[in-house]
Amino acid sequence: MILYHGQPNGPSFAVLAALEECGLDIECRPIDLLAGERHAIPGIRERVALDMAVEGEGPVLVRDGEAMTESVFLAQFFDEEAGGGRLQPKDPYARWQMMMWCRQVTERLAPAVALLGNLAHSRRRLAAMEEQAFAALTAKIASDDLRARWSALRNDEPDEAQVADSEGKIEQFADRIEDQLADGREWLMGSFSIADLETYGWMAPAANLKPAAAQGRPRLTQWLERVSARDGVRAALARASGNRREAFAPGPEINRWG
């Protein structure tokens, strides 16, 4: 098994931290997601999950020639490979709550943070590329809609309505976290879980992009600090080279229907 990952931010953070928390010994290879390196990983026989990941440019675990993607499910995979119970509650209703929370993160928070983060930090680098080099990069991308997100990031004017909507979604999610922690709990689901890792992966860079997101929300601020202080999380963050919080590549799309 080899885990190909970007900087510990967004989905790459969640998966690297889950790996450390589960204590599995799996080779990790850093790749430059914004150089399109994810689409040139060698030795893959089954590639549909790499090509069609809803998450966009997230980490890829290659096992027996099969590309495995989607950060929440990779975290579940690590937990289950390690015997279970480290990152997922055992009670069925608590598991349902965790999965519902993670879905809210991946469907609402992640597309919003990815949009703003890419505009703030990745657009310039793509715009500075030669036309030919950019064409060579995107030619390797199998999914038409993911390729369209790369091109829009480089070539289109930012959509003001989408930017405003994304800023609003980050504020709403910050409120949701603040409310969730209101009973004094240490972790989002009570016990530490994938929900903490997936949420931190997007909320930490969101607080960097929009400092107002954490301001006036003391429980959110303290929770971010508690997560960063965990051994597994520190080990994952230590894999950074450069400013991890500014590392973005085209992510999940903004909901196109209902």
Added chain:
Amino acid sequence: MAEITLYHWEPNANSGKPMLALAEKGVAFESRYIDMLEFDQHKPEYLAINPQGTIPAMTHGDLVLTESTAIMEYVDDAFEGPALMPPDAQDRWRIRWWMKFMDQWLGPSFSMLGWSSFVGPMVADRPKEELEALIERIPLPERRRAWRKAMFGQFSGEELAESRRRVAQGIALIDAELGKREYVGSNSYSLADINIFNSTYGLPMSNPDLAGPDRTPNIWRWLKTVYRRPAVQQTWALGRGRLAERFKQIMGEL
């Protein structure tokens, strides 16, 4: 109150997932039919159960559960009966991956095309003010936008074309997947089969240009197997409308 109550519309797309999962597990439940065509899901009685106004929803004692795929996972975790997830971690990952692919990439395109051809004509003879009032009581803003588009036929040619592209590609990808394994994502019948069957059981009739015995032989083989499951027949027998008719028609042809 019954121990388990399921609020659902027809066995189709989202409502059919928990219906079929419960049937496969052999778990008895009280059925509450929510008529989407009468907008029951936005009426106060239902919003008291699920304030989001989405169907299906399930209550188990005092617990309220929503979101069809997550409800299925709960049903498989919480009740005795045949396991609907295999033990191998990589198989489990693959099953989750295909369910997300359906729920978030392919499913919304099926839904947009279905709504554009179905919802608009269905409400065409109702006065505009009545439709506006129906939209007004939908709790989620994104659902309000979706219903408005569907009721007033405001889909752009571009977005419909994109949905058609995704449907064609998604069907081809599922066919390729079913060429590798007996069921979706693994060699045993699982939640992924229930999920994907609910959105593909009618394809040979609704999209004969994209799915059928010659075009998608693997989907065809798999559909024949799944259609014959007792839990599937028992669940579709609960259907009332044209979707149930479609099921019977295809069942007769297989």
